[in-house]
Amino acid sequence: MSEPLLEISGLKTGFDTYDGRVRAVDGVDLTVHAGKTLCVVGESGCGKSVTARSILRLVEAPGSIDAGSIVWRGDPEPFDVLELDVSDKRLAKLRGGDVGMIFQEPAASLLPLRTIGAQLIETIRIHTGADKKAARARAIDLLDQVGIPRPEQRVDAFPFQLSGGMCQRAMIAIALCANPSLLIADEPTTALDVTTQARILDLIRSLQAEYRMAVMFITHDLGVVAELADEVAVMYLGKVVERAGVEELFADPKHPYTKRLLHSVPVLGRDRGRDLPTIPGTVPNPLHRPKGCSFHPRCAEAIAGTCDLDEPPEIDFGGGRTAQCVLYADREGATA
């Protein structure tokens, strides 16, 4: 196993609403290893995006980070991102320097009034201090690397003159401009059509090999997880309920939620003529989190008197595999 690059532990991020504080992220522990791909998967509203945004301190009011630590080990001297002052140079270097980030809506993530070149060159100059000419040359080179045809011309194009896929490529070029060691991708293909999505995934994979960077990929698409991940973290209602290597997860899911999730993926041929299995019920409102295990009202294996009362223990199966479920509490070899 390679070196840990980023260690999130006990992260709690909440939002103030009129009905009270919503714990979008409720004690998340995650580790991203250098050069590896971690996929964070979960339904809408499970806190995966907020977790990603917390890393670069991008959570805006009325949201704020309440507790936890996010330790960056990419520097010779590791530091806790959450303890940095907002004006700290290390945070400025992290944002766009050591950590590149791409977003769900590529077109909306670029300012429509400035060319993609202007926004790319700006970022290059912030992080490398290159002069205008060198930065422009580097910008054209980056656009070429991310597969934008005729980069010398496209560098002067405005975002609204490019397709969504091209905008996402431009965003990736911006994220790469300072050779980051981590790329955070927050559902980068959700707004794109399937063909474009496959091309962007290919691009991310080949760039990852080329730049030797780690990727933290946020998605709700298990197909994407299978294609891209080394490790997977499954989130449910602000918590990581299961962690596993990608093969183990698909071959032997432990948590009932993961099992159900995998069960509801349609399989060509098998599912002909029958209803697609679904998980009964809906995700509870995080304001009224169920007592005990958050998943117990929807869980077929829930044990009355236990799951609806006590927080489930985190079971460590070794080798980076964990599951937050009482079902494995008395297993041999597993430690709570």
Place this chain on the structure above:
Amino acid sequence: MLRYLGRRVLYMAATLLAISLVVFVVISLPPGDFVTALQAKYSTQGQGLSADDLENLRVRYGLDGNILAQYGHWFSQIVLHGDLGTSFEFEKPVADIVGPRLGATIGVSLATLIVTWAIAFPIGVYSAVKQRSIGDYTATTVGFLGLATPNFLIALVFIYFSVSWFGSVPSGLCSPEWCDSAWNLGKLLDLLGHLWIPMIVIGTAGVAGVVRIIRNNLLDELHRPYVTAARARGVPEKQLLRRYPLRVALNPFVSTIGWVLPLLLVGDIVVGQILSLPTLGPILLGALRSQDMYLAGSIIMILSMLTVIGTLISDLLLGWLDPRIRLMGMNGARQ
């Protein structure tokens, strides 16, 4: 681009033609005409006018034909000879009345406008960036008061305090001893000494309005994905604000800049009246009251023309500022 401009100028001409007709009809709508108003004035002074006198006057002023004929005469004179007609009341060409007041009007309005923007812009930006802070609440509350207080009331308050403290009324733009002298430092200082009053009086509501526009525009933009994305790639906060949301927030602002032109010319009518400013506003008011139709009509026509030209300037500025309009809107117009 030229084609776009040509089309716009054509639309402008059509708009102005329509406006001229409406203006003329509306001015002629009240019962009676300038001669009636004159007659009323004479009779209050104890002098009667015979029916023959009235008829002669009507012929002399060209008020004997029907409205359409009068309109045709007036409009063709403007278009063909650039002649705005003659004021009945002043018995002078309209151009000679409007001309000398242009300088003072544009001066007062421009000074007010620049000061208004210079004050309002930073407050609006601060108010949006520090939303729900004490500073924001203060600015918003004071802004509400400024918007809600009529300008003429502020002018009256000024006059009251000025009389009770200094024993004089701050009227006009110059002291009697400087009014007719040539321009020199003394006159300039005297002008500045007078100018601040209309600036404050007219400016308060203006500042409040602009603060609200800037604040709301900016609030709309501050939480867009492109702001988060720019922050995520390390753009420093000050640079981020200036280059990203503020640029977009300027759009609605620029699109109304053209409306400032007519305001520049006429100033604030009621405030001008109260503070005896030598601007066009009081003249327009007087002309409307005495049914001095060519004077009133011409001033309104000039205002309309400036409004239309101002709108064109706004559109061109927007095109320059916003590539979406430049590259998509104008291409669309070409098809």
